[in-house]
Amino acid sequence: MADDRTFNAWAYKPLTKMQLTLREWTEDCVELDITHCGICGSDVHTMDSGWGPTEYPCVVGHEIVGVVKKVGKNVTKVKVGDRAGVGAQCNSCRECKNCLEGSENLCMKGIVGTYNARWENGDKTYGGYADRWRGDYRFVFKVPDNMSSAIACTFFCAGxxxxxxxxxxxxxxxxxxxxxxxxxxxxxxxxxxxxxxxxxxxxxxxxxxxxxxxxxxxxxxxxxxxxxxxxxxxxxxxxxxxxxxxxxxxxxxxxxxxxxxxxxxxxxxxxxxxxxxxxxxxxxxxxxxxxSAIGSPAEIEDMLEFASVHDVEPWIQTYKMDDVVKAIEDFRAGKPRFRIVLEN
Ligand SMILES: NC(=O)c1ccc[n+]([C@@H]2O[C@H](COP(=O)([O-])OP(=O)(O)OC[C@H]3O[C@@H](n4cnc5c(N)ncnc54)[C@H](OP(=O)(O)O)[C@@H]3O)[C@@H](O)[C@H]2O)c1
Ligand SMILES: [Zn+2]
Ligand SMILES: [Zn+2]
Missing domain, CATH: 3.40.50.720 (NAD(P)-binding Rossmann-like Domain)
Incomplete structure (x- = not known):
């Protein structure tokens, strides 16, 4: 079957709806139909090339939750139909001392960011202001059943x-x-x-x-x-x-x-x-x-467990994904109380 790699995204600059190409499929991949994505301060720094040059077009958003649409043969962590999330990191080298010790978020070869970075095969990484996401299962997490997807997405970076x-x-x-x-x-x-x-x-x-x-x-x-x-x-x-x-x-x-x-x-x-x-x-x-830099996969799992035991929930405001331009304007104006979540 042909690999349908075209997806719809809000890409910068300026924020415009366009069609782009998902990364090449491998048996380590998970594909999500994105339902929610939080807006992080890092999205805005990156859109603005505030930390250094950004490679445009750039699709930001790294508090992603969606429904699993497709999984590769090597994936056992999530299955089709599950709700799953991805944070600010989508890959690491898996060989360096830090990765082997469970600090993949401090990978010595540099972490692969969920946007404005490259997969090992050279394909660009694209974030969650979009309708689909595709990437390595190691940085994908099942959303706990007792957590709504709108709430859950913000745990993957801010949390x-x-x-x-x-x-x-x-x-x-x-x-x-x-x-x-x-x-x-x-x-x-x-x-x-x-x-x-x-x-x-x-x-x-x-x-x-x-x-x-x-x-x-x-x-x-x-x-x-x-x-x-x-x-x-x-x-x-x-x-x-x-x-x-x-x-x-x-x-x-x-x-x-x-x-x-x-x-x-x-x-x-x-x-x-x-x-x-x-x-x-x-x-x-x-x-x-x-x-401190985001968190390792183990810390993400530990956090989800702690949140569920202690009933920790963020305060969010939802906007439609198609209202992302207004959402970013409100974010820049310091209006969120306290996290904006885009909804497809
Ligand atoms: N270490 C990591 O791994 C990691 C992960 C995610 C994000 N970040 C970074 O963390 C930062 C915060 O992200 P965020 O998503 O929380 O952004 P945010 O929602 O905009 O919050 C940043 C807060 O900083 C304060 N602030 C902003 N400008 C200020 C100014 N001129 N003077 C004083 N205070 C100011 C404001 O709080 P008050 O109005 O209450 O003062 C603002 O609400 C960003 O730089 C982001 O890139 C780091
Ligand atoms: Zn972030
Ligand atoms: Zn590493």
């Missing part, structure tokens, strides 16, 4: 990116976690930290989200534009999870909030560099500064 570092840094009921930036990632950070038993301080760059942050579950709210308000939190937080900040960010102010041996975890990827750190800042704070 795991925030869950993995909080778990790794042992957030628990004695923790006080500051979550910087209450967007798609940040609101998940709040949800996970609360479910792990922590006290949570929502940290947002103005006062607009004060009420909704408390509704979301934050115990307290810090408007980071109000420098006087920082005084009350000096050496109070065991962890800061940074999901977004402005160019006024400075190490001294933020690290002063953290207890001795506490953690500053950055997962945001702005299009500019963080400021220099004066060595005396390390010296006087004894804080662990780290970063």
């Amino acid at each position: 795991v990116t925030t869950y993995a570092p909080l778990k790794r840094c042992n957030v628990n009921s004695s923790s006080v976690v500051g979550v910087m930036g209450l967007g798609g990632l940040g609101h998940y950070g709040v949800k996970w930290a609360k479910a792990m038993g922590a006290k949570v301080i929502g940290m947002s760059h103005n006062d607009k989200k004060r009420e909704i942050a408390l509704e979301l579950g934050c115990d307290e709210y810090l408007n980071t534009s109000d420098k006087e308000a920082f005084g009350a939190y000096r050496r109070q937080m065991t962890h800061i999870l940074c999901t977004g900040t402005g160019r006024d960010f400075d190490w001294v102010t933020y690290l002063s909030l953290i207890v001795v041996n506490g953690h500053f975890i950055n997962i945001s990827i702005p299009e500019w560099n963080f400021p220099e750190i004066n060595p005396f800042v390390f010296f006087s704070t004894q804080v662990f500064i780290s970063g």
